[in-house]
Amino acid sequence: DIVMTQSPDSLTVSLGERATIHCKSSQSLLYRSNNRNLLAWYQQRPGQPPKLLIFSASTRGFGVPDRFSGSGSGTDFTLTINNLQPEDVASYYCQQYYNDLPTFGGGTKVEIK
Amino acid sequence: EEQVVESGGGLVQPGGSLRLSCVASGFTVNSKYMNWVRQPPGKGLEWVAVLFSGGSTYYADSVKGRFTITRDKSKNTVFLQMDSLRPEDTALYFCARQDGPFDLWGQGTMVSVSS
Numbered sequence: 001d002i003v004m005t006q007s008p009d010s011l012t013v014s015l016g017e018r019a020t021i022h023c024k025s026s027q028s029l030l031y032r033s034n035n036r037n038l039l040a041w042y043q044q045r046p047g048q049p050p051k052l053l054i055f056s057a058s059t060r061g062f063g064v065p066d067r068f069s070g071s072g073s074g075t076d077f078t079l080t081i082n083n084l085q086p087e088d089v090a091s092y093y094c095q096q097y098y099n100d101l102p103t104f105g106g107g108t109k110v111e112i113k
Numbered sequence: 114e115e116q117v118v119e120s121g122g123g124l125v126q127p128g129g130s131l132r133l134s135c136v137a138s139g140f141t142v143n144s145k146y147m148n149w150v151r152q153p154p155g156k157g158l159e160w161v162a163v164l165f166s167g168g169s170t171y172y173a174d175s176v177k178g179r180f181t182i183t184r185d186k187s188k189n190t191v192f193l194q195m196d197s198l199r200p201e202d203t204a205l206y207f208c209a210r211q212d213g214p215f216d217l218w219g220q221g222t223m224v225s226v227s228s
Contacts, residue, residue, distance in 0.1 A: 001174075040214035042158075049207055049218040050150075050158065061216070093158055097214055100163070100171045102148070107157040 002026050002096050006105035014113045019081040021108045023094035028074045029057075031098065038098040041070055041079045044107075045090045053092075054079065086112065115139030115217055117208045122222030125198055133193040133222055135208030142184050146211035147191045149182060151204035152221075159204075163211065164191060176202075198226045 003026040013019045029037045037057035042050040052061040054070035057077055067082040081088055089112055094105040121133040135147070149161040162172045162182040170182050181194040191208060203226050210217040 038213070042215070044158075049220055050209075050215070051218070052214055052216050055214040055216075091157075095158075095214070097211070101173070102160050102163075102211075102215075104150075104158040104160065 001101055002029075002098060002103050004094055004096055004103050004105040006094055006108050008108060009106070010109040010111065012111045012113045013081075013084050015086065016083055019084055019088070019110050021079040021081075021092055021094075021110075023072075023077045023079070023105050025075045025077075025096055025098075027098075029077075029096050029098045030074055037073050037077070038096060039070075039072070039077050040095045040097060041068075042093045042095065043088075043090045044093065045087075050093065081110070084110075084112070115210075117210060117217060117219040119206065119208045119219045119222040122206065122224045124225045124227065126228050127199060127226055129198050129226070130194070130196045131198065131224060133195065133206055133208075133224070135191040135193075135219060137189050137191070137210070140210070141186070142189055142191050143186050147182075147184065148209045148211050148215060149180075149191075149193045150207045150209050150215070150218075151202075151224075152207070153201075153204045161206070162193065195224070198224075200226050202226050 005024045039057045041054040044050045058070045148163045164182045179197045184191045205221040207221045208219045209215040
């Protein structure tokens with residue numbers, strides 16, 4: 001199985017500042033046939049199901065504000081939230097969908113300072 | 114509008130069984146990969162099982178041999194049959210459509226395993 005390791009476990013950021021979350025996979029997620037990294041980020045607000053934020057490591061999902069951005073390739077990935085807003089208080093999860101057994105990172109809880 | 118709605122959760126004793134349902138609307142379940150993902154109270158997400166459009170299935174090691182994912186095309190519904198339930202299976206169970214990433218999630222149904 002591909003192991004996904006997220007850091008930090010939690011993050012406290014002031015309104016309007018930047019939050020940065022890291023995700024590392026135990027093997028490369030670069031799919032050679034289409035040159036895409038099969039890595040997604042999800043946002044889960046309290047009491048809500050997860051919502052797809054980013055796929056292919058850096059493509060924003062439908063309706064996702066441009067203050068959310070994803071970067072990285074191979075085994076190291078980053079989710080950046082610029083200009084943090086109150087509605088961004090949530091847990092964030094990375095996920096690999098490179099193989100038939102998708103796996104999630106342990107999650108990062110983002111709170112407002 | 115595309116959506117999935119889960120049902121069938123509840124309280125069950127260890128060793129018991131439960132069948133969860135995921136009713137889809139706005140798309141057909143046999144045209145997409147359909148997954149179950151669970152979340153224990155206060156913890157992170159754990160992928161449980163997938164049913165490919167072609168009919169193949171895969172399971173997490175933690176549930177292999179105890180859980181079975183199936184679908185009924187006539188009802189446009191995906192099921193998760195859970196047998197030999199353990200306290201550690203206690204979680205909110207989500208149904209999720211997969212189109213590369215998991216692009217559509219339900220609200221979840223809660224399963225509690227306790228005596």
